[in-house]
Amino acid sequence: MWPVLWTVVRTYAPYVTFPVAFVxxxxxxxLEWFIRGKDPQPVEEEKSISERREDRKLDELLGKDHTQVVSLKDKLEFTPKAVLNRNRPEKN
Known part of the structure; x- marks a missing residue:
């Protein structure tokens, strides 16, 4: 009798387990909401990291004078040497 019962249970398992899991x-x-009690007051959502970064960048841009920029000649002095010339001795 047990093998027949296990075969029936195995065959109809989805039909039995879904209602049990639902209940x-x-x-x-x-029960969880009963134990917790009333709904807590909604908490303001905190800004995400990307939103805080964008706000910080905008604040930095507001304080700068955009007409004063570094010239390209000044920037070229700090460029690294070419990769292929690293092992060659410096010429004086």
């Missing part, structure tokens, strides 16, 4: 989930959900 257990619903009871657990309502």
């Amino acid at each position: 257990v989930g619903a009871v657990g959900y309502h």
Whole structure:
């Protein structure tokens, strides 16, 4: 009799487990809200990291004078040497 019962349970397992899982989930959900009590006051959402970064960048841009920029000649002095010339001796 047991083998027949296990075969039936195995065959109809999805039809049996879904309602059981649904009832257990619903009871657990309502029990959790009963234990917690009233809904807490909604908390203001904190800004994400990317939003805070954008705000910080905008604040930095507001304080700068955009007409004063570094010339390209000054920038070229700090460029690294070419990769192929690194092992060659410096010419004086």
